Amino acid sequence: MTPATVPIVDLTDLGFEEGAHLLVRRALKDLPPGAELGVAGRGRDLPDRLSEWCGEHGHGVRPADDPDSGVRAWVVRGTGDGRWAEARRAGGPAPDGIVPRADPGWGLAARGALVEPGGPALPCDLIDRDLIWADIAPGLYTSAAAAQWNPDVAIPWDAEFTLPDELERAVVQVMTYLAENEQAALIVPARLLGRIHPHFREVQQLLAVQVADEARHLEVFSRRALLKGRALGTSSAGGRESLATLIAEPDFSLASFLLSVLGEGSLLNLLSFLDRHAPDPVTRQVTRLARQDEARHVAFGVAHIQHQAAVDPGLHGRLRAAVERRHDALSGTAGLGEDVLEALVVLAAGEWTPRGVRRGYERVRLLQREMYEGRRHRLIRLGFPADEAAELSALHTRNFM
Incomplete structure (x- = not known):
């Protein structure tokens, strides 16, 4: 894929603290792993905030090679989702999702929810x-x-x-x-x-x-x-x-x-x-x-x-x-x-x-x-x-x- 055909999302003046990551995530959603996304925008700290967000979610970032194009950085679609890469569903594949033995590490997550790793285990003993x-x-x-x-x-x-x-x-x-x-x-x-x-x-x-x-x-x-x-x-x-x-x-x-x-x-x-x-x-x-x-x-x-x-x-x-x-x-x-x-x-x-x-x-x-x-x-x-x-x-x- 050449730079001319790489999709670009323009954040204009929307900052990451205002939800810019939602637009980036949406643009990445249908791209295959390894594909690139150009990110444009006028935010002064855009490259730094974008790099931080991509690191958390398992995507790569490289600097823009042509400042005149308006692209501030290139995002490389990752294969995982950063801290969610090891996440597991709180339940099984059956329609009701009920498993024979529950994991205390799921904590209070609703049955069927994607559980981010980490967090305290639930102090309950009736798990079977x-x-x-x-x-x-x-x-x-x-x-x-x-x-x-x-x-x-x-x-x-x-x-x-x-x-x-x-x-x-x-x-x-x-x-x-x-x-x-x-x-x-x-x-x-x-x-x-x-x-x-x-x-x-x-x-x-x-x-x-x-x-x-x-x-x-x-x-x-x-x-x-x-x-x-x-x-x-x-x-x-x-x-x-x-x-x-x-x-x-x-x-x-x-x-x-x-x-x-x-x-x-x-x-x-x-x-x-x-x-x-x-x-x-x-x-x-x-x-x-x-x-x-x-x-x-x-x-x-x-x-x-x-x-x-x-x-x-x-x-x-x-x-x-x-x-x-x-x-x-x-x-x-x-x-x-x-x-x-x-x-x-x-x-x-x-x-x-x-x-x-x-x-x-x-x-x-x-x-x-x-x-x-x-x-x-x-x-x-x-x-x-x-x-x-x-x-x-x-x-x-x-x-x-």
């Missing part, structure tokens, strides 16, 4: 897809985001009702218990979130919505407890010990299993029970909406354990050990607080008669049986033999969560 993934995560996040509800709008806080003192006290106690459980259910996914590599954003997004769900549940359970001006109920030491074992579990899969598959799975039965026996419209709507959210949490927990069990033959042994370890740690505790148990009986009794109290106790025992059966069926779905599923379900904490 199979440790946190479930194929339903993207779709579940979409439905979860669409199903968010506003407590001020969705719940009839101004509904007119007055309950007998004993019944209102029972509602307050159960709501106090639920709020305490939701504290743990909020903390567990929140702690896991910061450990997940952002390459697996669907799981991050889903857990973020789960945290938002639990924060909303914490709000509405507390608001219902305080709705009629009563103070909150009691918090048992055994209940707090049970929840502390959930928070202390560092393993992602084991935490998901204990919280979502077993704990929140049992909570689904409790919320259905409260929906059936709610003595007022606010309590009924609070528990009904919370149950819809919790069902998604359980669905992800089950799907994740199914996914990991397919790639980790030792998972079932670790799950069993986690249940047994938690059972042993709580063996000296009282389990479900007496105040909570009695409150559930009062709600289910319907009347203050021997017959009503007996009916309340029978319904609470049926609730506990339903919780046991629900856990057993989920464990069988996860691949445990029927007898082992029954044994592990029976070892679950008496505090329900």
Whole structure:
């Protein structure tokens, strides 16, 4: 290519600090490596700034050999792009770009972005897809985001009702218990979130919505407890010990299993029970909406354990050990607080008669049986033999969560 046919870009008086490099880059874009581009312009420091920019982006520069032509310098198109020459995409070639193992060196780069070398590595330890993934995560996040509800709008806080003192006290106690459980259910996914590599954003997004769900549940359970001006109920030491074992579990899969598959799975039965026996419209709507959210949490927990069990033959042994370890740690505790148990009986009794109290106790025992059966069926779905599923379900904490 002779100088007469070499393309020339005229920057006129546009300086590099004003964006002149954009015009140079555009002019170079379609040139093959080794081709030349003439750069004209009136900027006094143009040759120096052009040489600096070309060095950063992998292009060569030679001085102009004919000042009368108006060309200040010749740029030789490089084969790379300077500091970007070693750049790699934050992801794979598949349509979704998700790779089995993410690189902490990608930092917070969006999946699929071209990552410039250098920069700090992200301090996250959950970088393997199979440790946190479930194929339903993207779709579940979409439905979860669409199903968010506003407590001020969705719940009839101004509904007119007055309950007998004993019944209102029972509602307050159960709501106090639920709020305490939701504290743990909020903390567990929140702690896991910061450990997940952002390459697996669907799981991050889903857990973020789960945290938002639990924060909303914490709000509405507390608001219902305080709705009629009563103070909150009691918090048992055994209940707090049970929840502390959930928070202390560092393993992602084991935490998901204990919280979502077993704990929140049992909570689904409790919320259905409260929906059936709610003595007022606010309590009924609070528990009904919370149950819809919790069902998604359980669905992800089950799907994740199914996914990991397919790639980790030792998972079932670790799950069993986690249940047994938690059972042993709580063996000296009282389990479900007496105040909570009695409150559930009062709600289910319907009347203050021997017959009503007996009916309340029978319904609470049926609730506990339903919780046991629900856990057993989920464990069988996860691949445990029927007898082992029954044994592990029976070892679950008496505090329900």
